[in-house]
Amino acid sequence: MTMPAPPASTNGSTLVYDHTGAAVRHGRARINQIRMHYYTAGSGPALLLIHGTPKTSFYWYKIAPLLTPYFTIVAPDLRGFGYTDKPPASNGYDSRTNADDLAELMTQLGHEQFYVHGEDRGAEFAFAVAGLYRDRVLKLSFCEMLLSGVSLDKWSYFTPENTQAQYEQRGVWQWHIPFLWMxxxxxxxxxxxxxxxxxxxxxxxxxxxxAIGREAIQEFVRSSKAPGGLRGILETYRATLVNGQVNTEIKQEPLTLPIMTVGAPEFFGPLVREEMLMVANNVQRSAVFEECGHSLALEAEVRLSDMLIDFMLGQNQTANSTQS
Structure with a gap:
């Protein structure tokens, strides 16, 4: 598979390209009393890409040209991030609100049904989209995340076990969750x-x-410094308790759609698959990417894109299969 070209900058804005070398198409949609920035590219079935924190839709710049020969990718900036509006906290930054945003965006773009891939906090929002809009999501890729109210909270505890976990490759102490909540x-x-x-x-x-290039870091930092940017990031953490309530509601009826999980030993590793087995009954593909950390689409873009293409568009795989 051809490696993507490095990003280029024009007038201070970093660009993302498809597999033909053409710049992706940007737009804004009016959704739930905000304007949501997104870009789209490629052709074929729709694949919604949901970034984590403190990132933006630029996060997908390496993997976008690997996916656009096979999918119409839709990559939004979540509310509070990038070029999307950053409303007051009273407007909601929880996973239900984000799921409603994303489902409405796909409706406005003409995608009644679609695939979903999310990483980090974006995976929790992807889970919410799949759980709250079950008739619309075809397959879910849940990567490098645990769920609020299920297991994520336990990894934020200040205990000897948690503070040592990262050195034993059995998880990572999530110290930042209570800090960013304050x-x-x-x-x-x-x-x-x-x-x-x-x-x-x-x-x-x-x-x-x-693997996280200077262009990416500069883009994410620029976004955090914009008016409301830091507040937008922090509100996603301050919604953690509400997210736990949403997840508790969803897991009362376990997800049945096909699910793929990917973890990285430098962060959540095999815990990602274990998390989905608690809340879903159709986990078809699972992988732990060796020599990889939390930012899969930047550290292992070829491995991830190959797995997404195979899982989303190929034949169903044997349950519980693993890769490295």
């Missing part, structure tokens, strides 16, 4: 240090920190 404190400590904080935050999650 009203006013996170703003006070991060403002003016956005570049230092988010660069450390993202690189520390990687097996290969160089």
């Amino acid at each position: 009203p006013n404190v996170a703003e006070m400590l991060i403002t003016g240090k956005e570049e230092e904080f988010w660069t450390f935050f993202m690189e520390n999650e990687c097996y290969n920190p160089i």
Whole structure:
């Protein structure tokens, strides 16, 4: 498979390209009292790509040209991120609100049914889309995340086991969840240090920190410094308890659609598959990408794209299959 070209910049904006070398098509949709920025490219069945924190839709720049020969990709900036509006917290940053945003975006773009891939917090939102819009999501790719109210919270506890977990490749202490939840404190400590904080935050999650290119870091930092940008990121963490309630509601009726999971040993590893087995009964593909960390689409874009294409468009695989 051909490797994607590096991103280019025009007038300070970093561009994303499809497999032909053409720039993706950007737009804005009016959804749930916000304007949501997104881009789309390619042809074929629709694949919704949902980024995590503190990232934006630019996160997919390496994997986009690997997917566009097979899919019409739709990559939005979530509410609070990138070029999408950053409304007051009272408007909601929880997974139900995000799921409603994303489902309405796909409706406006003419995609009644679609595939979904999410990483990090985007995977939790992807789970919510699949659980709340069961007749619309064809297959779910849930990667490098645990669910609020299921297992994620337990990894935020300050215990000897959690603080040592990352050195034993059995999970990672999620210290940042309560820190970023704290009203006013996170703003006070991060403002003016956005570049230092988010660069450390993202690189520390990687097996290969160089895989997150300078262009990507600059784009994510720029977004966090924009008006409302830091608040938008933090509100997704402050919605964690509400997300737990949404997930508890969804798991009362386990998901039945085909699901693929991917973890990385530098972060959640095999815990990702175990998480989906608690809330779904049709986990068809699972992988742990060796020599990889939390940012799969930047650290292992070829492996991830190959697996997505095979899972979404190929024949159903034997349950519980694994890859490395």
